[in-house]
Amino acid sequence: MPTISVSYEDLTDLLGVKIPLDKLNDLLFLVKCEVVGVKGDEMILELNADRPDMLSSEGIARVLRGLIGVEVGLKKYLVLEGDVSITVKPSVLKVRPFIVSSVIRNLRLNDEAVRQLMQLQEKLHLTYCRNRRKVSIGLHDLDAVNSKIVYEGVEPDNIRFIPLGESEEKTGRQILKETPKGRAYSHLIESFDVYPLLHDIEGRVLSMPPIINSILTTVTQNTKNILIDVTGTDEKLCHLMLNLLATDLVERGGTIETVQIKYPNKFFKSPSIEYPTMNLSTKYANELIGINLTDKELQECLLKMRYGAHILREGLVEVQIPPYRLDILHPVDLVEDVAIGYGYDKLEPVIPFTKTFGRELEISSFLRKVRDLMVGLGFQEVLNYTMTSKEVLFTNMEVEFERVVEVQNPLSKEYSVLRTWLIPGLLNFLSFNRHTSYPQKIFECxxxxxIDESLPNKAKMLEKLAAAICDHKAGYEDAQAALYYLLKALGVNKWSIERLLHPSFIEGRAAYLSINDHVIAILGEVNPKVLQNFHLENPVATFEADLSTIFKLLKSINSYSYIPS
Incomplete structure (x- = not known):
């Protein structure tokens, strides 16, 4: 959950009402915002991640003004025609193709307002913007540059400006290597021949998205007019982030102006402030919350939560959603806000009419039984990370690379992919425990x-069991004996076994087991080349079983709904 810092004085000024700290704590708790620390004027707040509009004092104050009745209903945002334009050159389209922008004029900023703005920017970068990969946000003092702006791709050595926080002019390549932000985000653009650059027609640089701004356009408490630029690879998210920032700055007295965006083949103005509608049934809301509101009372709760609400007919309310509420996806999200507007503290607990009893999931019980059986066979359980490296998964196992789920920007190559099988992890574990006495018998569930392209998330998860026996006399028969006993103990009485040719195992000393043409396990003696790759001096016999498949087959064969432990 994101944590932010706000000033008590600044927050109450934005509220327009001086509220005692203890009362403010209670109000914040009602809107899913917990005070986790107070030091002088500073309050540390922990928020739910689904409300990016509350990652600043401005957004929190806007919500609370509705809750306490100072300002209720939907806030309509006036958007004026502006004279700022951004021309997008074809050279940038292959690097970071989307840009939207807005101008906020006549702001009244102070040090705390600037701090809140920068905090909101960074929190959005870390969360919704996926660490600047999808979207990056730039904030500029508009009065420092010309109103005619160009967004293009420029060769790194032809880029020259003083980055924010630096004192010397640097090239694009130097910025990536020599500045903290450059080193942190260089992976986003360093592979391209050109880097994105935002500059005015007189050559004054605003920023090199998504890395860093120019010192020229630094926003301070004296800034009156701010240019917001949002660039990225996700066009929809660019628009959402722009709307969120623009509407937040209005709370500081600003006025929104459009910016003309001129692409080679299209032209539009941003921001596009819209108020989507959604219908909410009074009956549906009452059933979910467990109360009995009238249409009028439902409408009042929605108005307190800063929605527009109009009673269409008896039992149905049309709701207008603010442009900054990115979290409203379904009527159930509106019902949650109705409950907040009504007051969680007013809801009375009710004992259910029917008794229900929880129990362990069948697959969990099955896996627990497998673990107990393996321990009974003298194996010790180990727990490896689901994330591993291509080196462990493929190179060390002497197998060819195949498609796996990869982390796009891994912090370490040791944890850059999700494992597709468990045996490599066990061998890696053994390699770190060569000093331990033998025989070593370990297993992991x-x-x-x-990868599965047929699924919505393009991947499927399987529960597996792998076991390894490391000893000077370990052989195929040792792995086979343990696997056969396990299968019989689980109720598998019939299977077929075939020879397996696999580069990770010794030829002629490996096999696979199947039931009704479903491969359920592989076993064998590990290839000496693989042992050498893992620096293992003793032979290793191992097996790996697909527990997800075995569990499904057992259920279909035995027709039972619960596997006893």
Whole structure:
């Protein structure tokens, strides 16, 4: 959950009402915002991640003004025609193709307002913007540059400006190597021949998205007019972030102006402030919350939560959603706000009419039984990370690379992909425990992730079991004996076994087991080349079983709904 810092004085000034700290704590709690610390004037707040509009004092004050009745209903935002334009050159389209922008004029800023603005920018970068990968946000003092702006791709060595926080002019390549922000986000653009650059027609640089702004357009408490630029690879998210920032700055007395965006083949003005509608049934809201509101009372709750609300007919309310509410996806989201507007503290707990009893999931019980059986066989359980490296998964196992789920920007190459099988992790574990006495018998029950284009998330998770025996006399028969016992103990009485040719195992000393043409396990003696890759001196016999498949087959064969432990 994101944590932000706000000033008590600034927050109450934005509210327009001086509220005692203890009362303010209670109000914040009602809107899913918890005070986790207070030091002098500073309040540390922990918020739900689904409300990006509350990542600043401005957004929190806007919500609270409705809750306490100072200002209720939908806030309509006046958007004026502006004279600022951004021309997008074809050279940038292959790097960071989307840009939207807005001007906020006549702002009344102070040090705390600037701090809140920068905090909101960074929190959005870290969350919704996916660490600037999808979207990055720039904030500029508009009075420092010309109103005619160009967004283009420029060769790194031809880029020259003084980055924010620096004192010397640097090229684009130097910025990536020598500045903290450059080093942190260089992976986003360093592979391209050109870097994105935002500058005016007189050559004054505003920023090099998504890396860093120019010192020329630094926003201070004396800034009156701010240019917001939002660039990225996700066009819809660019528009959403722009709307959120623009509407937040209005709380500081600003007025929104449009910016003309001129692409080679299209032209539009941004921001596009819209108020989508959604119908809400009074009956549906009452049933979910467990209360009995009238249409009028439902409308009042929605108005307190800063929606527009109009009673269409008996039992149905049309709701207008503010442009900054990115979290409203379904009527149930509106019902949650109705409950907040009504007051969680007014809801009375009710004992359910029917008794229900929880129990362990069948697959969980099955996995627990597998673990107990393996321990009974003298194996010790280990827990490896689901994330691993291509080196462990493929190179060390002497197998060819295949498609796996990869982390786009891994912090470490050791944890850059999701494992597809468990045996490599066990061998890696053994390699770190060569000093321990032998024989070593270990196992792991864990999740493997495979690419599956037919699924919505393009991947499926399988529960697997892998076991390894490391000893000077370990052989195929040792792994086979343990696997056969396990299968019989689980109720599998019939399977077929076939020879397996696999580069990770010794030829002629490996096999796979199947039931009704479903491969359920592989086993064998590990190839000496693989042992050498893992620096293992003793032979290793191992097996890996697909527990998800075995569980489904057992259920279909035995027709039971619960596997006893």
């Amino acid at each position: 864990g999740t493997a992730v495979l």
